[in-house]
Amino acid sequence: MxxxxxxxxxxxxxxxxxxxxxxxxxxxxxxxxxxxxxxxxxxxxxxxxxxxxxxxxxxxxxxxxxxxxxxxxxxxxxxxxxxxxxxxxxxxxxxxxxxxxxxxxxxxxxxxxxxxxxxxxxxxxxxxxxxxxxxxxxxxxxxxxxxxxxxxxxxxxxxxxxxxxxxxxxxxxxxxxxxxxxxxxxxxxxxxxxxxxxxxxxxxxxxxxxxxxxxxxxxxxxxxxxLPVKSPKKARRVEEKTVFLFSRSGKIALRKRPSDGLLAGLWEFPNADGTLDEAAAGAQSILWGLTPSAWNQRLTAKHIFSHVEWHMTGYVLEVSGDGPGDFFWADGPELEKRAIPSAFARFLSEAKILLGEKGTEKNLEGGTSPWA
Known part of the structure; x- marks a missing residue:
């Protein structure tokens, strides 16, 4: 009818x-x-x-x-x-x-x-x-x-x-x-x-x-x-990033993002623009004043924001050294206190595994540093 x-x-x-x-x-x-x-x-x-x-x-x-x-x-x-x-x-x-x-x-x-x-x-x-x-x-x-x-x-x-x-x-x-x-x-x-x-x-x-x-x-x-009619959104910009999970003496390196812009003022794992291979990742670690001692794992992740898409490669490294002044070395309880955005969820899960056994890093794959 x-x-x-x-x-x-x-x-x-x-x-x-x-x-x-x-x-x-x-x-x-x-x-x-x-x-x-x-x-x-x-x-x-x-x-x-x-x-x-x-x-x-x-x-x-x-x-x-x-x-x-x-x-x-x-x-x-x-x-x-x-x-x-x-x-x-x-x-x-x-x-x-x-x-x-x-x-x-x-x-x-x-x-x-x-x-x-x-x-x-x-x-x-x-x-x-x-x-x-x-x-x-x-x-x-x-x-x-x-x-x-x-x-x-x-x-x-x-x-x-x-x-x-x-x-x-x-x-x-x-x-x-x-x-x-x-x-x-x-x-x-x-x-x-x-x-x-x-x-x-x-x-x-x-x-x-x-x-x-x-x-x-x-x-x-x-x-x-x-219906409804809606004009198409602009294509998201893709950004390549390399994220570092630095572990040292039962702690993980964090740093705070700038006070303005995307994810302003939140905590993140140190990262660099671009997709770095192992040699370049090791060189970046050294530039930050850190000496890699063990290569534990390589990770990949993707996160989609409304206007940009992050494609991330990650390295899990045991290191020595303090790193730059803006690095904060967090143990398990300190990690739990800090707001880390879901863009880094894959790396946060891995960080919790690393700190999960009484604060002692867990060597996930073994192996030695490719930069030794």
């Missing part, structure tokens, strides 16, 4: 709210209106899957139960708790905003879209999401899920990477938002939930279980699977 076309957007509201109330996932941040907790969840969920955020959210709030606790947290502890979530500038902006709220706003979050938008790290979507979820403001929270649902629902072929398209969609959603604060909160959550579990990305929408199927122009016209 053919489906009737969408006549007015307002017709989607009752079935959408009813569907959400019957089918919403049980997520901890949906059980509170506390602006601090809602805000933390929204920042964590930016470009990150719900499943990945759940454990971090609980641990983070246990460590920093209030905006004041976050404002005064040592940066090293903050970054360690964020380790593995990626996009580390989010954590720094989170603390910067917490300091603004705690110091300048008496510990109370702004209750308007405009006030929230003024906080560090808060953009249009986050300001709308917190304003609606915590304060019942009629602000459409338009994320990727909402853009996908809306473009399919209305057969919109505008480029969602174009700010004009997003602005237009926001302007079309705002008039149909409910009036009651609780319905407002549910409406935004429902739109996003529909995109997350029914009108999904990376595959055909699940129209057979969609509460809006009878109103969907994309389904009726057969265009849903081709």
């Amino acid at each position: 053919p489906h009737a076309p969408l006549t007015t957007l307002s017709e989607i509201v009752p079935p959408l709210l009813a569907w959400y109330r019957a089918n919403a996932r049980d997520l901890p941040w949906r059980k509170t209106r506390d602006s601090y907790r809602v805000w933390v969840s929204e920042i964590m969920l930016q470009q990150t899957r719900v499943a990945a955020v759940l454990g971090y959210y609980q641990r983070f709030l246990s460590a920093f139960p209030s905006v004041e606790a976050l404002a005064h947290a040592p940066e090293e502890r903050l970054m360690k708790l964020w380790e593995g979530l990626g996009y580390y500038s989010r954590a720094r902006n989170l603390q910067s905003a917490a300091r603004t709220v705690a110091t300048d706003l008496g510990g109370e979050f702004p209750d308007t879209y405009e006030g929230l938008l003024a906080l560090p790290g808060v953009g249009d979507y986050t300001a709308s999401a917190v304003a609606s979820a915590s304060f019942g403001r009629r602000e459409p929270a338009v994320d990727g899920n909402v853009l996908r649902v809306f473009t399919r629902l209305t057969d919109c072929h505008g480029d969602i990477a174009d700010p004009k398209t997003k602005k237009s969609i926001r302007e079309q959603i705002e008039p149909i938002m409910p009036i009651e604060p609780e319905d407002i909160r549910v409406f935004n959550q429902a739109f996003m939930e529909l995109g997350a579990v029914v009108c999904v990305p990376g595959g055909p929408p699940k129209c057979d279980v969609c509460p809006l199927a009878d109103s969907c122009l994309g389904r009726r016209l057969g265009t849903a699977e081709s």
